[in-house]
Each structure stands twice: as structure tokens, then as C-alpha cells.
Amino acid sequence: MNKELGVPDSYDIILREMSIGGKKVAIYSVNGMVDTHVVSYILDALIDLERADLVVNALNKLVKGRIVDLQVSEVETMDKVFYFLLSGPMVIFVEGQEKAIVIDVRSFPVRAPSEPDIERVTRGSRDGFVETMVFNTALLRRRLRDPKLRMKLVQVGSRSKTDVCVAYIEDVTNPDMVSQITKELQGIKIDGIPMAEKSVEEFILGSKFWNPFPRVRYTERPDVAAIHLLEGNVIIIVDTSPSVIIAPVTYWHHLQHAEEYRQEPVVGAYLRFIRFIGIFLAVFLLPLWLAAASNPNVLPEWLRWLGIAKPGKIGLFPQIIIAEVGVDLLRMAAIHTPTPLSTALGLVATFMLGDVAIKVGLFTPEIVMYIAIVSVGTFATPSYELAQANRLVRLFLVILTFIGNFIGFGIGIILVFFLLLRTKSFGIPYLWPLIPFDAKAMGKVLVRSPVPIHNTRPSILKPQDESRQPEK
Secondary structure, eight states: OHHHHTTTTSTTEEEEEEEETTEEEEEEEETTSBOHHHHHHHHHHHHTOOGGGGSSSHHHHIIIIIOOOSOEEEEOSHHHHHHHHHHSOEEEEETTOSSEEEEOOBOOOOOOOOOOTTSOOSSSOOOOOOSOHHHHHHHHHHHOOOTTEEEEEEEEOTTTOEEEEEEEETTTSOHHHHHHHHHHHHTOOOSOOTTTHHHHHHHHHOOOTTOOSOSSEEEOOHHHHHHHHHHTOEEEEETTOSOEEEESOOGGGGGOOGGGGGSOHHHHHHHHHHHHHHHHHHHHHHHHHHHHHHOGGGSOGGGGGGSOSSOOSSOHHHHHHHHHHHHHHHHHHHHTSOHHHHHHHHHIIIIIIIHHHHHTTSSOHHHHHHHHHHHHHHHTOSOHHHHHHHHHHHHHHHHHHHHHHHHHHHHHHHHHHHHHHHOEETTEETTTTTTTTOHHHHHHHHSOOOGGGOOBOOGGGOOSOOBSSOOO
């Protein structure tokens, strides 16, 4: 143990050697990961043991009669010993015994659950997932007190031994889907996954460099994860990450937000409709305007105003590319800027860079306006991953429009559509319920329906129980 763990070179590995009941005992723990008060209680209970108490069945007597802790187990292999010890529990070796005692007295350094920054709601719960997996599973258990809720644990990484939890409802979720995801997780071969859930996603789905569309959904909200469990999805929780993976998903999963279900149905339907408009503008407005402004002669008289009043010193296409890159630079700068300074950064970008760029002739006023509109539409997209994918699609359409005007724009739309058509998430068509078409499910996608009539689970997931309203 000392050789493998680097004792005493590794200062955070604590070794306490004692004599209990006439037998030598070695106690290993990781500094900062055990509750010292609980450890003191356990040692107080052991120190009073007499020699006669440990003559026969020493481990059995310790585990069942002396160690006052709920989670106590015996392990036989050194691999298990290292796994448990480095995960936080305390390990006890007793002289002459072939097994080690593992006591779960973990006390992780953890932040309190707080509302996720990118999934805020005006009304609703303010707790969110944190970096400690046991806290995250507890947040789900608090919302789903169902004995059929299963939390299957898998270790990933030959060195990191990262805990990955597969959560699902046993009598609802398609068992084939659970088996497929579990098998993919168990098949991950790598030394460690410090990037947590994103690394897991790329392994279980395969990384397709040319496809920017997200094939799983991330959330930091326990209520969002819970509702997807009830619909028959699988939740993948990776230790050290506050984001959980929802799988499988379709394109439309990324367009829905918890805020819609925290308001009246008609208000939620209105918010969803406005969000759809924003996302549509974020993808198509800029390339369409470029085609119209570049070819004002093909426009009817009542649309001639879409052109530019005063040409800039450079062409429209370079202006759009420079503006897009500038917005991305500002977004990245905002991420790395302390919160008190982010407002100042926004003011500098809006009033100084934009205004000066127009005055010197680098940008036309119309470019600034349309870039602002598509940026608002991008930020209105509930899924950050889909917003980034839409940004790349917009740039792709802008380039094809610059090359081929309206024809290039149409070709780009067709190519993007076929990409979406070929995309699948664990075998689920990405465009369902549009393709293959399901009228009832499509209606629920387009309109936020009241919860009492939203009583069936998505048929594409092949749930074992299709109805969410049990018969009386």
C-alpha cells in the first residue's frame, strides 16, 4: 500500500497505525475527503476492544458489532481497495486478515446547489446540480420517490476511475436503450476523463467532426432531468460535473425551456412561439439579407428597402465575417471577464467599437442591426450547444449565399436538411416527430399544451408504459 500510494511522499494520503485488541491495524484515508468527527467516533469504539474480542471472526465482529457507520463493507482485492480509498472512504487493514474493511465516511468539498446561470427561470426551483454525484442523485430522488428509479454505477477510465451513473425508471424506460448506453459506457477505453460528461458523450456516440448538432442534451436543472426520466429518457450523471446528459434526444428537445412550463399554458405557448421566431432569425436572417442586398434588382418594389442606403468601404460579405468574428470574440471575452467588469465590456463593445466602426466606414448601419438581431436570436436558444451549431450553420449559409446568391442559399438549406435527416441519437431519428411524421407529437412540439392533456410518453422512445396518467 505504501509503495503504490507513495507514502510518505504523497502528503494527502494519511496512514494511522494502531494496536487494537492486541492486533496491528493500519488505517488509510485521503486528507480532506473524510469526516474527522465520524472517524473519531469509530476509533473510540475500536480502541476499547480486548484481545479476546478479535481471536475468532475478527472482521465479522468489527463490521457487525463495533463500527458505528451505515456503509461498511469488506473487500478482497487490492484493486477494490485502491478504488474505494481514492474515492474517499476509509480503509482498515487488520493483522492476519485476508480482507480489508471499507467505511464510507466521506465528506467532499462541495458547493451548495444553486440556480444554473444558463437555465434561469422567473419562477421555480433555485437548486441545481453540483460537482458531487451523490448530491445530484439525491436531488433526483427528492423529486422522484419511485422505488423503480434505478441508479446504475459504472467506472470509466483506467486511471481516473470516474464514477458514471446511469439513471432510469425500470418499468418505463426501454430496457434495450438502457443496455445499449450501459454497454457503450463499459466499453470506454481511456486513462481518464477529466472533461467529464463531454468526453463521455464523444465516446458513447462517436465524435463526428463534420456534424455540429448536439445528439444529447445537457441540463443542470434537476426538475428538467426528472421530467425526462418520466418520459422514458436515460440520464447520465458523471462525477465532478454539474451537467447531466439526457439521452436520446431529438432536435426539438433543444428548443424547449423550463420557463414555458412555469407559466400558464397560453403564456408558455406564446413564449415558445417567440423563441422559435428568434431561432429562425438567428439561422436564416443574415444569409437571406445578404442575398437580397446583393441583388436588389430581383426584389419586388415593396422589398427594395432591404438593401443598403450607403455602401461601406469594403463589401458586405467581409463585413459580415468581421462582425461574426467580433461577436464571438466579445462572447469569449465576456466568459473570461469577472462579473463586475462584464457590463463595462458590453458598453465598450456597443458604443465604442460599433459606433466607431460605422463612422469610419468599416460597417454599414444595416450590418450592425442585423448582426444584433441574429445575436439576440442566438442567445434566446435554450440549448447552448444548439446555439453554437446554429452559428456554424449560419456562417455556412452566408458563404454559399455569397458564392451563389439565392441558389447558393437554397443549396445550403438542402445540405443542412439532409445532415439533420441523417443524424440520429442512439438510433432515434433527429427530426422526429417531423420525420417520420407524428401529428400528435408534432402538435406538442409546436404548442405548449396543458400538463393534464400532455399525458403520453414519446412513442419513438418505445417506453414500457406509454401513459403518464395511471388508471384508477
